[in-house]
Amino acid sequence: MNTQKTYHFQFTLLVVILLICFFTNISLGSVSIPLNSIFGSLFGTIDNSTWQLIITDFRLPKAITAILVGSGLGISGLLMQTLFRNPLAGPFVLGISSGASLGVALVILGSGLFGGLFTTALISKWSIVVAASLGSFLVLLAVLAVSSKVRDTMAILIIGLMFGSITAAVVSVLSYFSSAEQLQQYIFWGFGSLSNLSWSDLIIFFGIYLTGLILSVASIKGLNSLLLGDNYAMSLGVSLKQNRLIIILATSLIAGTITAFAGPIAFIGLAIPHLTRQLFKTSNHKILIPAVFLFGAIVMLICDSIAQIPGSDYTLPINAITALVGAPVVIWLLVRQRKMMF
Amino acid sequence: MIEKKINIILQTEQLSIGYKTKKAETVVASNINFELHKGQLIGLVGANGIGKSTLLRTLIKVQPELSGSIKLNGIALESTSNLDLAKQLSIVLTEPLTSKNLSVYELVALGRHPYTNWIGNLAQVDTDIINNALELININDLKDKRCYELSDGQLQKVMIARALAQDTDIIVLDEPTTHLDMYHKAYILKLLQKLTKDTHKTILFSSHEIDLAIQLCDTMIVMRKDDVVCDQPCNLISEGVFESLFPKDLISFDDTTGSFRIKK
Numbered sequence: 001m002n003t004q005k006t007y008h009f010q011f012t013l014l015v016v017i018l019l020i021c022f023f024t025n026i027s028l029g030s031v032s033i034p035l036n037s038i039f040g041s042l043f044g045t046i047d048n049s050t051w052q053l054i055i056t057d058f059r060l061p062k063a064i065t066a067i068l069v070g071s072g073l074g075i076s077g078l079l080m081q082t083l084f085r086n087p088l089a090g091p092f093v094l095g096i097s098s099g100a101s102l103g104v105a106l107v108i109l110g111s112g113l114f115g116g117l118f119t120t121a122l123i124s125k126w127s128i129v130v131a132a133s134l135g136s137f138l139v140l141l142a143v144l145a146v147s148s149k150v151r152d153t154m155a156i157l158i159i160g161l162m163f164g165s166i167t168a169a170v171v172s173v174l175s176y177f178s179s180a181e182q183l184q185q186y187i188f189w190g191f192g193s194l195s196n197l198s199w200s201d202l203i204i205f206f207g208i209y210l211t212g213l214i215l216s217v218a219s220i221k222g223l224n225s226l227l228l229g230d231n232y233a234m235s236l237g238v239s240l241k242q243n244r245l246i247i248i249l250a251t252s253l254i255a256g257t258i259t260a261f262a263g264p265i266a267f268i269g270l271a272i273p274h275l276t277r278q279l280f281k282t283s284n285h286k287i288l289i290p291a292v293f294l295f296g297a298i299v300m301l302i303c304d305s306i307a308q309i310p311g312s313d314y315t316l317p318i319n320a321i322t323a324l325v326g327a328p329v330v331i332w333l334l335v336r337q338r339k340m341m342f
Numbered sequence: 343m344i345e346k347k348i349n350i351i352l353q354t355e356q357l358s359i360g361y362k363t364k365k366a367e368t369v370v371a372s373n374i375n376f377e378l379h380k381g382q383l384i385g386l387v388g389a390n391g392i393g394k395s396t397l398l399r400t401l402i403k404v405q406p407e408l409s410g411s412i413k414l415n416g417i418a419l420e421s422t423s424n425l426d427l428a429k430q431l432s433i434v435l436t437e438p439l440t441s442k443n444l445s446v447y448e449l450v451a452l453g454r455h456p457y458t459n460w461i462g463n464l465a466q467v468d469t470d471i472i473n474n475a476l477e478l479i480n481i482n483d484l485k486d487k488r489c490y491e492l493s494d495g496q497l498q499k500v501m502i503a504r505a506l507a508q509d510t511d512i513i514v515l516d517e518p519t520t521h522l523d524m525y526h527k528a529y530i531l532k533l534l535q536k537l538t539k540d541t542h543k544t545i546l547f548s549s550h551e552i553d554l555a556i557q558l559c560d561t562m563i564v565m566r567k568d569d570v571v572c573d574q575p576c577n578l579i580s581e582g583v584f585e586s587l588f589p590k591d592l593i594s595f596d597d598t599t600g601s602f603r604i605k606k
Contacts, residue, residue, distance in 0.1 A: 227441040228439055228441075
């Protein structure tokens with residue numbers, strides 16, 4: 001009986017590719033460091049203290065951030081696509097990134113409007129992180145409040161999109177009154193960045209991410225039942241409301257922190273679940289969640305490696321690279337619409 | 343008498359069904375009384391818009407009753423938890439599946455959902471029940487196919503297998519023969535009859551195939567404008583129930599053949 005496929009081969013392959021991408025990502029950068037010195041610095045057996053510093057304080061946290069961001073966005077995209085029965089849903093449909101953008105826009109651009117309240121010196125990395133978290137958290141609260149009243153998941157999807165429109169409008173009003181310098185700072189946040197995290201940031205990031213991940217794993221059974229439809233899920237003894245709450249909470253925790261720390265990173269959340277379904281040919285979340293985790297991490301590491309433009313001093317905005325990968329995937333999905341399954 | 347009581351799976355008393363909003367109550371049908379017995383095939387028939395789907399939706403607890411009571415295995419439906427209900431009643435609906443990307447085996451395996459652990463692992467007993475369901479419906483050769491590759495008739499069989507895998511006392515099907523050709527209509531209803539014999543499950547289905555239902559069902563529930571009648575098909579025929587089912591200008595019921603004929 002081969003009806004319960006185990007997918008050992010695919011998983012082994014993904015883990016091997018992930019390891020290769022991880023070490024490739026660490027070994028690439030503006031300063032070229034030989035491979036054996038990289039392994040040396042990882043295990044603390046290297047004399048060159050500059051190299052050691054570059055690896056442990058810069059490249060390693062960045063590679064780990066890439067893994068967390070890629071896997072997290074992929075998983076929250078998967079959760080949203082199943083919950084909203086919409087193959088084009090992503091982690092940001094609930095208005096999470098809109099909320100974060102609004103928070104950041106208020107801090108960076110609003111300083112012009114509110115005068116002395118925020119001086120430019122105050123706009124540190126942390127105030128942006130706090131503003132982004134607060135913004136996405138408030139939008140999330142609004143969405144959760146609505147979702148406990150509205151039974152229709154499609155309505156929640158539209159409400160999320162409306163929040164996006166409102167924030168976009170507020171941001172354009174704020175930009176109109178802002179200086180070029182402030183606009184530039186806001187735009188740079190919008191590019192997304194994986195390299196802003198120190199080890200202590202990473203610990204906070206990882207803690208929240210892990211909570212979201214545990215909630216996602218706990219909702220695997222409920223997610224699978226949703227593949228049949230709401231009424232069937234209910235007939236299987238699933239509590240729809242509770243199920244939806246856990247899924248929304250998991251997504252918000254994961255996507256919210258990612259946006260707070262790394263900026264609004266586009267397309268990964270939308271594209272990765274589809275690519276994984278193509279590779280694994282299943283809709284079973286017990287297989288998809290670990291597969292999306294690995295696949296998202298791999299793609300993000302590759303995107304980050306490309307963004308650094310190996311051998312040069314330039315670093316491209318990560319958001320541009322993910323869109324370059326993501327947009328063709330979306331087009332490809334639409335062209336193959338007949339099989340746009342989820 | 344006591345023996346008979348034990349055999350009752352589903353019972354309604356003075357049941358009134360319909361829709362409730364804050365302002366008003368729309369009663370679709372009221373004073374519904376019937377008893378469904380173990381191992382029987384029951385057909386629910388009636389004209390379009392008479393409330394068959396509303397009745398089924400109320401019986402499967404998707405929609406609350408307006409008044410009266412529904413008892414499943416002697417316990418009021420409203421006081422049965424969703425999980426307990428899932429172990430006693432399974433459904434096959436007309437609504438399309440959200441994802442047709444599931445394989446047949448995965449879909450049937452979802453029927454084991456109420457019994458599996460927190461992450462949905464299938465134990466030996468679960469796989470045995472799933473394989474048994476595939477065997478009973480005779481769809482073993484389909485198990486590795488994806489749902490989007492199936493014909494309507496095949497998909498209906500798979501959905502019935504999923505309901506069987508849920509291992510419940512009663513299976514409720516909403517119009518299981520829609521979209522099917524004449525042969526497959528007969529095939530599916532015949533299959534349901536066979537299942538009641540082989541597994542002693544109670545199967546309740548709504549249908550517009552009145553002639554087929556008369557031939558196959560042990561009991562029929564007929565919904566008319568003013569009342570709901572539940573009896574054996576032959577009694578319903580002799581009482582002239584089917585005659586009064588539809589307006590008489592186009593079709594008439596032939597008692598001897600048990601079918602409707604177009605008026606010439």
